[in-house]
Amino acid sequence: MPDELDPTPYDALLLLSFGGPEGPDDVVPFLENVTRGRGIPKERLKEVGEHYFLFGGVSPINEQNRALLDALREDFAGHGLDLPVYWGNRNWAPYLTDTLREMIRDGRRRIAVLATSAYASYSGCRQYRENLADSLAALEAEGLELPRVDKLRHYFNHPGFVEPMVDGIVRSLADLPEEVREGAHIAFCTHSIPTASADTSGPVEEHGDGGAYVAQHLDVARVIADAVRERTGVEHPWQLVYQSRSGAPHIPWLEPDICDHLEERHAAGVPAVVMAPIGFVSDHMEVIYDLDTEAAAKAGELGLPVRRSATVGADPRFAAAIRDLVVERAATERGQDVTPCVLGGLGASHDLCPVGCCPARAPRPAAAGADSPYA
Structure with a gap:
């Protein structure tokens, strides 16, 4: 494999997303997952769920993630990048913990993570890192040997x-x-x-x-x-x-x-x-x-x-951008000099979220950052 398409040290990519209901019976349980710990009554969740019921209780996000998975696998295969792609959600099946368990059982030891959120914020970055930490803690309690997970940089300007x-x-x-x-x-x-x-x-x-x-x-x-x-x-x-x-x-x-x-x-x-x-x-x-x-x-x-106007969805250029992010981060992890591909005036975002980045109201462990308990 040419150096520019070498994913080492990574042996898998995880597409990490929000999740959404796929039928009317899923709507309230999904919203209970989203709002867990906030004490919101079920009747209020039914009211909020009306947005979903207008569309048959189905959020398009899961089907769109399936399309992106297909685009990624096609792009990787077409460019000789031998890297399996998995998918896990924060709030609905396939759940993140289940996907990580599958990846561990498949022998994956170093995982690059692409969140379907392009910008810095608590809900768009650190909360995903907290979800990763929660899942890793649950799998550690099961006695599984944990992989290392690295979240790829923000890609808003790719x-x-x-x-x-x-x-x-x-x-x-x-x-x-x-x-x-x-x-x-x-x-x-x-x-x-x-x-x-x-x-x-x-x-x-x-x-x-x-x-x-x-x-x-x-x-x-x-x-x-x-x-x-x-x-x-x-x-x-x-x-x-x-x-x-x-x-x-x-x-x-x-x-x-x-x-x-x-x-x-x-x-x-x-x-x-x-x-x-x-x-x-x-x-x-x-x-x-x-x-x-x-x-x-x-x-x-x-x-x-x-x-x-349209969002990027499963556009082949976005799939190619994700390939670029994986290869870029892999080269960085191998100690090579890398010139990130970015537009605009802000430059490339950090690879490793620093301490104090997008803090939560109440501190919680978060993976894939400088303050991660999972190195």
């Missing part, structure tokens, strides 16, 4: 993640009526999180207003907007907006909300908006409900033409 989104926005602009196309604005959408979580996202030295979470989104939004201008010849104004807020109303979350933004843009005379969900890897529930259903309905009320 070309294989960015370029499919550029294409999606250009297609969405072209799909708008010609008379409103040139004046369309772009709303770069991502998941809202509490401002306190945003402010402490990323390494300690990056903490501040919005932390790494906001800085990373703004950086990639600028890159995409510049690329769209180069492709179309038009400077489309843009703004970073948020969606999918949950939790107590008295706790500040990142704003503006996408629906409020659409109202404001319409009042300002903007003729059309393209909603670009840059904060999401695939078209899962937050995208198909909060954007395709709720925000689209708001735009319909306003008489504002909108289009929603």
Whole structure:
């Protein structure tokens, strides 16, 4: 195998995702998993689950992860990268602990982990690391010999993640009526999180207003907007907006909300908006409900033409980016000099999450970081 495609020391890749229900009977148990420890009554969970029941109780995320698994296996095989790919979820089958147990029984000793979250934040990074630590602790209690797990770096600014989104926005602009196309604005959408979580996202030295979470989104939004201008010849104004807020109303979350933004843009005379969900890897529930259903309905009320651009999903360029991340990290672990592939002004994220990075409200063990109990 050529050095550039050598995965050593890794003997497997784990795709680690959120999970979602795959039928009506799964919805409340899934939400119980998501909200475990928060004391939320089952009746309230049924209300929250209405979003899922609108789509037959099925979240598209699991099927989209299956498509990404197929794309990864096809890409790896096509490039001679002999690395098996597994899949485990935080909140639904296949559960992370079960997948790690399978990997151990298959003899996997050094595992690269790709989380389906591209940016720094507690819920998008450290919580996955806590899940890994919880699973490793459970498997250690079973008497199994634990593998080493290494979480791959954030990939928000990798070309294989960015370029499919550029294409999606250009297609969405072209799909708008010609008379409103040139004046369309772009709303770069991502998941809202509490401002306190945003402010402490990323390494300690990056903490501040919005932390790494906001800085990373703004950086990639600028890159995409510049690329769209180069492709179309038009400077489309843009703004970073948020969606999918949950939790107590008295706790500040990142704003503006996408629906409020659409109202404001319409009042300002903007003729059309393209909603670009840059904060999401695939078209899962937050995208198909909060954007395709709720925000689209708001735009319909306003008489504002909108289009929603595609997420990267299982785009072959994203699969190639993941291959690149694996090979890059493997070379680093072997002590080789590596030039990471990134766009924008922030450079490549850290390979190893430092102490104090995206802290939890209550400290918990987290794997794959400088403070990990599992070296």
